[in-house]
Amino acid sequence: MRAHLTFACLMLLSPALALEAGDAERGRALVKNRQVGLCLLCHSGPFPDERFMGNLAPDLSGAGSRWSEAELRARIVDARQFNPDTIMPPYHTTQGLTNVSASFAGKTLFTAQQVEDVVAFLMTLR
Amino acid sequence: MNRLAACLVFAASLSLSVPVGAQSDLAPSERKSSYEMMGAQSRSMQDDDMANPAMLSVLDGEALWRKPAGEDKKSCADCHGDARQSMRGMAARYPSYDVAAQRVVDLEERINLCQAREQKSEAFGRETKDMLALSAYLALQSRGMPIAPSQNAALERSIERGRAAYFQRQGQLNLSCANCHDDNWSRKLGGATIPQGHPTGYPIYRLEWNGVGSLQRRLRNCLTGMRAQVHGLGAAELTDLEAYLMWRARGMIMDAPGVRP
Secondary structure: OHHHHHHHHHHHHOOOOOOOOOOHHHHHHHHHOOOOOOHHHHOOOOOOOOOOOOOOOOOOOOHHHHOOHHHHHHHHHOHHHOOOOOOOOOOOOOOOOOOEOOOOOOOOOOOHHHHHHHHHHHHOOO | OOHHHHHHHHHHHHHHOOOHHHHOOOOHHHOOOHHHHOOHHHHHHHHOOOOOOHHHHHHHHHHHHHOOEOOOOEOHHHHHOOHHHHOOOOHHHOOEEEOOOOEEEOHHHHHHHHHHHHHOOOOOOOOOHHHHHHHHHHHHOOOOOEOOOOOOHHHHHHHHHHHHHHHOOEOOOOEOHHHHHOOOOOOEEOOEEOOOOOOOOOOEEEOOOOEEEOHHHHHHHHHHHOOEOOOOOOOHHHHHHHHHHHHHOOOOEOOOOEEEO
């Protein structure tokens, strides 16, 4: 029950973050990028041209039919909201981080626009 | 109940709320060395001293062991004799507490201390060719022997600090060492198989480095990947992590110098 309530609150708190609508093509590039998105270090997905995908996390295929846009956004922003012990990094908050290197201190992994782009791309994975 | 008693009860409830289970160490029966987890190609390269590129470094190290240096032109061998006897099992006991320095030091720092105190020579810097060569030669003298941390209160405190750091979520990616090396070993992080992170083979020849490197270099790589603050080579924080990793691998067999992909 409590989990449901938290969930409902999060959905309300996760309206689109950026002014410009998400761009799925840019999102796809971000997901595949090993220095910025880092997603494929842990996840696999429908990317026949990618050889080295991780297996620490669920396959991203079909993510857009399993989750709504708001649910996906909330997961990218901070997956700890759903699983406090998750190893998925929080992409759009710096809350609770410790010992961050000087070059990344105070910065989020993604900008609001990048979150939107990735969400737009994930929505195409049906 | 008076105030003090209430405080004590409160304090006790706080200490009980520490999640002990979340920080349990890898069970000894579960442990696997990186060597056991490596592909056949890297393994056969490590097995064959003629093919293991780190053995070239070992040869250099043997020469350095015998090379007179410093004010009095003394060599390591002048004090310690034949390393194959005097240094047998030594690397398997480091980091260790150094009485004169009054702190826990790793093998590289121990070499530096001998250079400063006994040889009065200029210390090799960390990760220099000479330091890697000499430490590879010394690590080889423990090949086949079990890792055996010594018993010392200061070392225990260092291990505890290292252990806390190992389980601490850190960096922009908010990961702990344990997230990968205890909870996800054998899985794939991108193209790399996550090892358990036992330091049995250091210094190693790493194909990706195209050269030999120390355990501290490896630890700095992992910390950089986590986007955490990376301590400078020789920092006490890194020695603490080394001490914890050696304690975690206690009893496992040394196979230095290792080869890694």
